[in-house]
Amino acid sequence: MKILNKIEINQRSIVTIGTFDGVHIGHQKIISRLVNTAKQEGLKSAILTFFPHPRMVLQKDANIKLINTIDERYTILESLGLDYLLIKKFTKEFSRMGAEDFVKDILVDKLHAKKIIIGYDHRFGRNRNANIDDLKRFGDQYGFEVEEISAQDIDEVAVSSTKIRNALNEGDIIKANAYLGYNFMLNGTVVKGRKLGKQLGFPTANVHIKEDYKLIPKQGAYIVSSRIEGVLVYGMMNIGVNPTVSGERLSIEVHFINFNKDIYNKNIRIELLQRLRDEQKFESVEMLTTQLVEDKKALLSYISNKDNN
Template identity: 35%
Template sequence: MKFIRRPENNNPLFKNGSVATIGIFDGIHLGHQALINELIKKSKEINLPSVFFTFEPTPNEYFSKKRHKQRLTSLRDKFLLVNQYQLDYFYAPPFDETMENLSPSEFISKHLINLFNIKYLIIGDDFKFAKNRSGSVIDLIESGKTNNFKVLQLSSIINNNSRVSSSLVREYLMRNHLPRANKILGRNYSITGRVIRGKSLGKTIGFPTANINLSRLDSALRGVFYVKVRIESMNKEIPGIANIGFKPTVGGEELCLEIHLLNFDQDIYLKYINVEFLDYLRDEQKFNDLSELKNQLKVDREKAIQYFSNI
């Protein structure tokens, strides 16, 4: 799958047309997966390249002026998840002042017709676009009549009487209802990041951690969790316990993800790791000193060993 950030008009790759789906796609949950599967089906049916169209930053981030506000997936994670479907193109133009001010007709002309020569467009039932979210499926259908493309709008997926959405996933994560979140994601919620140098305080008390800075991904999760970790270039999963929070015992100020891997002592500094969250263990706590923290971590590790022995 080819990543496109700033494409050129009249790209010869799309001289015969393309099939696309468009949206924010935060989390790539079951509803998003339905759109992707329909995209694959239609692309094969009419033998045209498939285009996954999203925005970076997201409109919500752009308007809030705070990047990655409680975001489920970074752009990198989104690309990796979508890449598993073997689509042809991943288009992520900047959502900026120019994008913000496009009228519905300007958006359709610039991003769908001139760039990708769209022949078939697949959208969700809540899709809005263009300035002030003024564009709707009606605008797309009317433009399609003139510009020779068709529009398919899929209905939302309902789970336990609730519409599957990125907001619902975030709500479940905020409540530490991981099994519910994982169910509507269709996989375990995960965070991918590069391991950074920490202060090695965990190592001094016998609990070394792999640290990921979350300054660009304000996850809705907080607390301590059972996790399994995949490490770049290593073909295995490693069980562990992870704390996602602000490390109050040592006066932390930035949101951080710390993972203690069970029965693992290799140096993974600067490697990318994927952390899958399986279940909730406890809330993040502030301890009086490192000795008290160490005692709690011993309890956590024993619980984790028991947990992983039963799955």
């Protein structure tokens, strides 16, 4: 897959348009249709997406949280067999582009689109004043076909996105992963912390996520995995403020088992597998340590059951 910030393809293409946050099972169904149709008709498959998210630009006060960072979205899309991922920088100026100018200048002249796969409720152009009927009319005028994604399929996409966000906000990782079709992930850099975990016998990697728009699941303890230097390692992660030891700022800390390499300043990907419990304020550090021992037992049981299945 080629990732292009310059919106231009010098080959005949089939295009779909959208933000594709989450790239979940509903999105994957649409992308599979795109890729298969491209192969059948001798076209290049392309997704035209926008970043920053339009709501980030047009609604400055919108507290929008996304399931994927833009880099995570790249990685997931790359696994789906696309030829091109085109990222159009979304600006206020671009939002004022008229519908026909968008079709002619971008879809026709720059992407050489011979087919557009798009939702029945898709709106585009300045003030979102054009719809799929307008797109079909432009298709007749400029020589491309419009394939409509049904209401049922679009509803599936919308429902999936809502359910994923709700599940993550509730800490229901199993449900979120089922809708995603892969494990929800957090990507960040390992930074130095207060080293309190090490004092308790549970040294942790403190993970800093630079993208403030990334959706962080409900505070609590989770079973996670990560592939570090090619080796799959499991761990238990806490998202929270560490109330037992007078923590104040939200932190993401992972204790990896059977792992003792120095990974400071390294970028790691953490996949969330199962929730263990809510974050708690314990009456003493000793009680916290006792709970961490129980969490580790639950983690080892999870790994054992996974290995036996």
